Amino acid sequence: MTTQELVDQIHKKKSFLCIGLDTDLEKIPQFLLEEEDPIYSFNKAIIDATHDLCVAYKPNIAFYEAYGVQGWSSLRKTIEYLNTNYPNIFTIADAKRGDIGNTSTRYAKAFFEDLNFDSITIAPYMGRDSVEPFLQFKDKHTILLALTSNEGAFDFQTKKIDGHELYKEVLSVSTTYKGSENLMYVVGATKAEYLKEIREIVPNSFLLVPGVGAQGGSLKDVCNYGMTKDIGLLINSSRGIIYASNQHDYAEAAKLKARELQIAMEKEMSRLN
Numbered sequence: 648m649t650t651q652e653l654v655d656q657i658h659k660k661k662s663f664l665c666i667g668l669d670t671d672l673e674k675i676p677q678f679l680l681e682e683e684d685p686i687y688s689f690n691k692a693i694i695d696a697t698h699d700l701c702v703a704y705k706p707n708i709a710f711y712e713a714y715g716v717q718g719w720s721s722l723r724k725t726i727e728y729l730n731t732n733y734p735n736i737f738t739i740a741d742a743k744r745g746d747i748g749n750t751s752t753r754y755a756k757a758f759f760e761d762l763n764f765d766s767i768t769i770a771p772y773m774g775r776d777s778v779e780p781f782l783q784f785k786d787k788h789t790i791l792l793a794l795t796s797n798e799g800a801f802d803f804q805t806k807k808i809d810g811h812e813l814y815k816e817v818l819s820v821s822t823t824y825k826g827s828e829n830l831m832y833v834v835g836a837t838k839a840e841y842l843k844e845i846r847e848i849v850p851n852s853f854l855l856v857p858g859v860g861a862q863g864g865s866l867k868d869v870c871n872y873g874m875t876k877d878i879g880l881l882i883n884s885s886r887g888i889i890y891a892s893n894q895h896d897y898a899e900a901a902k903l904k905a906r907e908l909q910i911a912m913e914k915e916m917s918r919l920n
């Protein structure tokens with residue numbers, strides 16, 4: 648998917664919501680465990696109930712890897728279901744990969760070609776040659792961790808080197824990478840006040856913003872500081888939506904939570920006009 652197609656979907660749906668598919672067998676309704684593939688059944692029901700309220704889904708790969716071959720099979724079925732039935736939805740493999748160049752190329756092939764995700768999250772720590780292999784894929788997007796939502800972000804990301812915070816170096820240096828037009832960045836909703844300065848470095852880049860909902864980040868603050876004329880934000884909520892109920896109404900409950908966020912987003916978008 649191109650960035651323009653993503654922007655068009657945001658305007659059409661009046662939503663920049665990304666729903667995180669962090670599907671955990673201990674948290675899904677227990678009656679689903681009787682199904683042949685409970686993870687896929689759960690994902691499919693959540694997707695069918697919420698697809699018109701969001702523009703992206705983000706399976707966190709850890710939740711699938713944790714179940715070995717069966718988990719990978721559930722992940723493959725989920726991405727194939729999305730690509731077949733909802734091809735206008737932007738898909739994010741939240742895999743946080745990145746390695747020496749030839750290894751990064753294999754990761755890129757796994758997620759962009761084999762699984763056919765639109766994007767993948769990448770850790771920037773290994774630098775240019777670990778990121779550039781991902782950037783060579785046409786209409787695929789690489790989402791670099793810049794300033795993460797967790798408390799540990801303060802261990803390294805906000806520390807200064809040569810007078811600049813490390814996360815700012817990640818942002819500015821990565822704009823010089825070959826294929827940098829395919830970059831997006833992760834910025835945690837819990838760090839909304841940093842977005843003003845982040846926008847001075849990457850004024851137009853899309854930001855994936857996790858941390859609204861279960862982690863307590865504010866949608867309003869993120870929009871105030873981070874929204875661009877093309878919106879430029881994908882705000883993620885995982886647990887706050889998909890685990891709204893663990894009873895038979897789980898998909899309907901997820902839809903109601905997604906709708907609450909979509910309405911708030913529509914309101915924020917109307918302020919741009």
Ligand SMILES: O=c1ccn([C@@H]2O[C@H](COP(=O)(O)O)[C@@H](O)[C@H]2O)c(=O)[nH]1
Pocket residue numbers: 667669707741794795796797833834835857858859860861862883884885886887
């Ligand atoms: O800085 C980051 C980067 C990634 N995540 C991931 O996003 C979701 C958030 O889930 P919630 O249930 O809405 O808290 C999850 O997959 C994280 O691994 C993040 O939270 N922060």
